[in-house]
Amino acid sequence: DAGVIQSPRxxxxxxxxxxxxxxxxxxxxxxxxxYRQTMMRGLELLIYFNNNVPIDxxxxxxxxxxxxxxxxxxxxxxxxxxxxxxxxxYFCASSLPLxxxxxxxxxxxxxxxxxx
Amino acid sequence: GQNIDQPTEMTATxxxxxxxxxxxxxxxxxxxxxxxxxxxxxxxxxxxxxxxxLEEKGRFSSFLSRSKGYSYLLLKxxxxxxxxxxxxxxxxxxxxxxxxxxxxxxxxxx
Numbered sequence: 001d002a003g004v005i006q007s008p009r010x011x012x013x014x015x016x017x018x019x020x021x022x023x024x025x026x027x028x029x030x031x032x033x034x035y036r037q038t039m040m041r042g043l044e045l046l047i048y049f050n051n052n053v054p055i056d057x058x059x060x061x062x063x064x065x066x067x068x069x070x071x072x073x074x075x076x077x078x079x080x081x082x083x084x085x086x087x088x089x090y091f092c093a094s095s096l097p098l099x100x101x102x103x104x105x106x107x108x109x110x111x112x113x114x115x116x
Numbered sequence: 117g118q119n120i121d122q123p124t125e126m127t128a129t130x131x132x133x134x135x136x137x138x139x140x141x142x143x144x145x146x147x148x149x150x151x152x153x154x155x156x157x158x159x160x161x162x163x164x165x166x167x168x169x170l171e172e173k174g175r176f177s178s179f180l181s182r183s184k185g186y187s188y189l190l191l192k193x194x195x196x197x198x199x200x201x202x203x204x205x206x207x208x209x210x211x212x213x214x215x216x217x218x219x220x221x222x223x224x225x226x
Binding site (some may be wrong): 033041042043044045048055056091103104105106107108109110 | 147149157158159160161164203207212213214215216217218219
């Protein structure tokens with residue numbers, strides 16, 4: 001059974017360029033989360049969706065970040081324009097409906113982003 | 117505000133027992149999770165507590181005291197492969213996302 005799939009696994013880009021990260025959640029999972037992890041700040045929630053609808057985007061740093069979930073099996077996180085401080089590991093996670101007794105989240109392998 | 121505290125680093129030797137503590141202050145409580153994250157990999161689920169007491173799962177156990185806002189993860193018979201970061205996370209309300217602590221990096225030596 002496939003887990004959460006993310007692409008690309010690594011991305012190196014130059015400041016000012018657009019970056020698009022992709023995620024395919026586990027089939028049947030209704031909730032999808034985007035996180036950013038750095039040594040300084042740990043694992044931070046950026047945005048999460050329930051049934052393809054954004055529920056909480058208060059963690060999105062600024063207007064340069066946007067996320068979409070056009071259907072139950074695909075989501076994107078876009079950074080435009082990218083800046084060096086965006087360098088981090090970006091994780092996508094999915095879970096069963098949030099009103100289930102145990103909202104265990106399953107993480108994808110992450111995308112390591114380096115903005116030069 | 118929401119706050120989750122855990123030690124930054126811990127060290128232990130093979131075969132020993134180690135306890136990783138986590139304290140939390142959140143606006144609500146709907147369960148506490150422990151995740152394991154090896155260097156360069158994704159976090160993986162270890163345990164879940166919603167009621168007070170101890171949950172045992174093989175070499176790993178997790179304890180919760182809701183009145184004290186406190187949990188610990190107990191690792192027995194440590195192995196080298198247990199060297200990893202251990203993340204404490206709280207669900208403060210059903211229907212919302214988890215709040216993660218910054219993690220405790222455990223180093224197991226022979």
